Amino acid sequence: MKKSLLAMLFIGLCAPLLALAQSTLNAYQMVEIQAHARKVWDIAKNWDNLHGWHPVFANDELTGGSNNTVGATRRLTIKDGPSFDEELLAFDDGDMKLTYRIIGENPLPITDYESTLTVVELATDRSLVVWRGAFASKPEQKDDDNVQLINGVYRAGLDNLKSLAEGK
Secondary structure, eight states: OHHHHHHHHHHHHHHHHHHHSOOOEEEEEEEEESSOHHHHHHHHOOTTOGGGTOTTEEEEEEEESOTTSTTOEEEEEETTSOEEEEEEEEEETTTTEEEEEEESOOSSSEEEEEEEEEEEEEETTEEEEEEEEEEEEOTTOOHHHHHHHHHHHHHHHHHHHHHHHHTO
């Protein structure tokens, strides 16, 4: 009886802390492109050129390390908006895949953001690009709104990448 009372007291004290814990959110978008996978990857892979194919970003400046090298950092500037920093965590030219994360303070309503962009060859002149990310909402932010925001950023980039790779 004493143990069950202690267990109930422990659960009662911990429940508010568990409610405050951030849940991991996921965003996921993909696009099929009528172009060779290597051509698509060559457009998307350069760590210091996201603004060259993604319409949301006005600038992408390498701030540390070397382009396409693990540990490299960049400062992204949103069109008509603020800047934030990211770090390249993994880069595999052969598998056409890169992983990165936001570092330091950022103006976005999210934290703990990590994302992977992958290009997959479906056929000789057909590829699939998958962009997925995991993150948490900052306090007082709505999870559904943040998932919609990141999915929208991915969608805008993938749609433009498709246009560029298909020459439209």
